[in-house]
Amino acid sequence: xxxxxxxxxxxxxxxxxxxxxxxxxxxxxxxxxxxxxxxxxxxxxxxxxxxxxxxxxxxxxxxxxxxxxxxxxxxxxxxxxxxxxxxxxxxxxxxxxxxxxxxxxxxxxxxxxxxxxxxxxxxxxxxxxxxxxxxxxxxxxxxxxxxxxxxxxxxxxxxxxxxxxxxxxxxxxxxxxxxxxxxxxxxxxxxxxxxxxxxxxxxxxxxxxxxxxxxxxxxxxxxxxxxxxxxxxxxxxxxxxxxxxxxxxxxxxxxxxxxxxxxxxxxxxxxxxxxxxxxxxxxxxxxxxxxxxxxxxxxxxxxxxxxxxxxxx
Amino acid sequence: xxxxxxxxxxxxxxxxxxxxxxxxxxxxxxxxxxxxxxxxxxxxxxxxxxxxxxxxxxxxxxxxxxxxxxxxxxxxxxxxxxxxxxxxxxxxxxxxxxxxxxxxxxxxxxxxxxxxxxxxxxxxxxxxxxxxxxxxxxxxxxxxxxxxxxxxxxxxxxxxxxxxxxxxxxxxxxxxxxxxxxxxxxxxxxxxxxxxxxxxxxxxxxxxxxxxxxxxxxxxxxxxxxxxxxxxxxxxxxxxxxxxxxxxxxxxxxxxxxxxxxxxxxxxxxxxxxxxxxxxxxxxxxxxxxxxxxxxxxxxxxxxxxxxxxxxxxxx
Numbered sequence: 001x002x003x004x005x006x007x008x009x010x011x012x013x014x015x016x017x018x019x020x021x022x023x024x025x026x027x028x029x030x031x032x033x034x035x036x037x038x039x040x041x042x043x044x045x046x047x048x049x050x051x052x053x054x055x056x057x058x059x060x061x062x063x064x065x066x067x068x069x070x071x072x073x074x075x076x077x078x079x080x081x082x083x084x085x086x087x088x089x090x091x092x093x094x095x096x097x098x099x100x101x102x103x104x105x106x107x108x109x110x111x112x113x114x115x116x117x118x119x120x121x122x123x124x125x126x127x128x129x130x131x132x133x134x135x136x137x138x139x140x141x142x143x144x145x146x147x148x149x150x151x152x153x154x155x156x157x158x159x160x161x162x163x164x165x166x167x168x169x170x171x172x173x174x175x176x177x178x179x180x181x182x183x184x185x186x187x188x189x190x191x192x193x194x195x196x197x198x199x200x201x202x203x204x205x206x207x208x209x210x211x212x213x214x215x216x217x218x219x220x221x222x223x224x225x226x227x228x229x230x231x232x233x234x235x236x237x238x239x240x241x242x243x244x245x246x247x248x249x250x251x252x253x254x255x256x257x258x259x260x261x262x263x264x265x266x267x268x269x270x271x272x273x274x275x276x277x278x279x280x281x282x283x284x285x286x287x288x289x290x291x292x293x294x295x296x297x298x299x300x301x302x303x304x305x306x307x308x309x310x311x312x313x
Numbered sequence: 314x315x316x317x318x319x320x321x322x323x324x325x326x327x328x329x330x331x332x333x334x335x336x337x338x339x340x341x342x343x344x345x346x347x348x349x350x351x352x353x354x355x356x357x358x359x360x361x362x363x364x365x366x367x368x369x370x371x372x373x374x375x376x377x378x379x380x381x382x383x384x385x386x387x388x389x390x391x392x393x394x395x396x397x398x399x400x401x402x403x404x405x406x407x408x409x410x411x412x413x414x415x416x417x418x419x420x421x422x423x424x425x426x427x428x429x430x431x432x433x434x435x436x437x438x439x440x441x442x443x444x445x446x447x448x449x450x451x452x453x454x455x456x457x458x459x460x461x462x463x464x465x466x467x468x469x470x471x472x473x474x475x476x477x478x479x480x481x482x483x484x485x486x487x488x489x490x491x492x493x494x495x496x497x498x499x500x501x502x503x504x505x506x507x508x509x510x511x512x513x514x515x516x517x518x519x520x521x522x523x524x525x526x527x528x529x530x531x532x533x534x535x536x537x538x539x540x541x542x543x544x545x546x547x548x549x550x551x552x553x554x555x556x557x558x559x560x561x562x563x564x565x566x567x568x569x570x571x572x573x574x575x576x577x578x579x580x581x582x583x584x585x586x587x588x589x590x591x592x593x594x595x596x597x598x599x600x601x602x603x604x605x606x607x608x609x610x611x612x613x614x615x616x617x618x619x620x621x622x623x624x625x626x627x628x629x
Binding site: 238 | 516571572616
């Protein structure tokens with residue numbers, strides 16, 4: 001497992017004088033899923049484009065599957081599969097015809113093509129739609145077809161740019177299930193997402209903010225960075241609850257949700273009775289208080305609110 | 314619900330030829346409530362929203378928005394609603410102030426009210442002093458608050474939000490929902506459609522629609538509590554792939570899938586399954602380091618409630 005298939009060191013890219021990617025360094029091991037996680041404009045797409053050899057970098061080194069992508073961008077292309085956000089499907093061709101086109105492009109034999117497309121279409125519940133025109137598929141199904149086309153040959157490294165944006169949770173699970181199957185076969189996956197909850201599905205994640213790396217590690221390691229404990233207090237009036245709790249000792253933050261108030265406290269054993277007392281004194285109904293795990297989003301917000309490590313690590 | 318319904322949907326049906334997009338859907342949303350309508354691609358969400366905006370005529374049933382019937386008085390309905398989507402909302406090549414004036418014109422805001430509302434929107438969006446910036450050059454969070462400002466210039470009583478914060482940085486997203494909760498406290502009714510379970514958590518109540526039918530409704534915590542028939546276990550084991558195959562074949566296992574470096578396993582009874590899975594893995598030489606019950610997420614609930622029909626997505 002300890003074999004770096006992707007090695008990125010000091011990668012930078014400027015657009016109009018502004019850094020889109022700023023001194024980024026990371027490695028990905030064989031059979032690992034690395035998530036590039038961050039909001040729009042964080043540098044996810046630019047990073048993937050450089051790794052795929054379709055965009056030159058301004059500085060840094062990039063090795064993908066043993067190939068120096070910066071100096072020989074063409075050499076890497078047979079070893080990887082890159083699925084951009086807008087994958088080139090032919091809308092006037094059917095699902096099967098699109099798959100066939102990509103299979104021919106990657107010189108996949110008819111036998112392999114039939115077997116592989118059958119498996120992939122099944123895995124993403126697309127088999128009934130083989131004869132439908134790509135232009136008549138819903139957004140989620142287009143994404144799935146794009147993935148099937150990108151996977152019709154067996155790449156060493158798979159680069160996926162936001163494959164799940166606009167895709168419903170059921171289709172999203174199907175996509176992930178395909179990725180996990182590939183990983184068991186030794187494929188290395190880099191996937192970008194703006195859905196912070198999806199970061200939990202990656203083996204490791206690179207948290208990106210304004211082009212630089214905020215954090216790189218496992219989701220569990222990331223969550224360990226948040227001081228305090230997240231509690232959920234059930235309430236139909238979370239904003240009133242928060243008003244009553246403002247200024248309470250040990251309260252690090254509070255966020256009103258749909259049917260609960262989420263608070264971060266320094267020491268739950270000590271603070272829960274104090275919070276209860278405060279709510280009782282304010283005449284507010286006492287809802288159930290439950291500890292919840294911190295989310296990746298919680299830690300991101302904490303880090304970009306002035307607690308981030310220095311830029312460039 | 315003691316409060317008067319702001320949105321009332323009764324037995325609503327929409328057919329396109331032989332295809333039933335919305336199939337006898339009913340729900341009511343109280344004034345000031347934040348209501349989330351969730352569903353897979355092609356489930357009938359967008360069709361429902363289009364009918365509520367008075368843009369599509371129902372085949373049968375009825376719907377009213379702040380007392381106006383959507384089929385009979387679509388113009389009245391449109392005067393009282395605001396619409397915002399993350400995907401389309403603003404003209405990027407117009408300046409901030411030009412976008413505001415454009416939408417004010419569209420919604421018929423004029424006279425003294427015009428300057429007052431534009432001023433209010435600039436304040437709310439944090440764009441005071443940035444009136445002449447090109448909209449396309451604004452960072453995600455500002456652009457999105459500007460879009461919200463434009464959508465509510467005419468003080469609508471009902472606000473429709475379509476994936477309003479997808480792709481926006483989490484700090485801006487939290488500020489955005491803070492604004493929405495504030496509007497709701499002031500009596501604005503909010504209907505959210507989204508695939509983003511993080512957004513659904515900000516809603517007071519949710520309805521899940523699948524193949525044109527409402528399959529579940531309730532608060533986010535109610536839905537999480539009741540959607541999964543059985544219990545959810547987190548299993549950490551090595552090798553993961555072999556563990557998965559083994560667990561899938563065990564009796565009492567409803568579903569098993571990889572989740573990051575672990576497995577999520579739905580079982581009919583947690584305690585019994587814990588013992589049985591541990592024994593089965595030990596016997597097969599799979600090393601289990603952790604088997605414990607976890608609470609289902611809203612996504613788990615969504616998948617459990619809609620997963621079976623996932624292959625039947627309709628063409629939009």
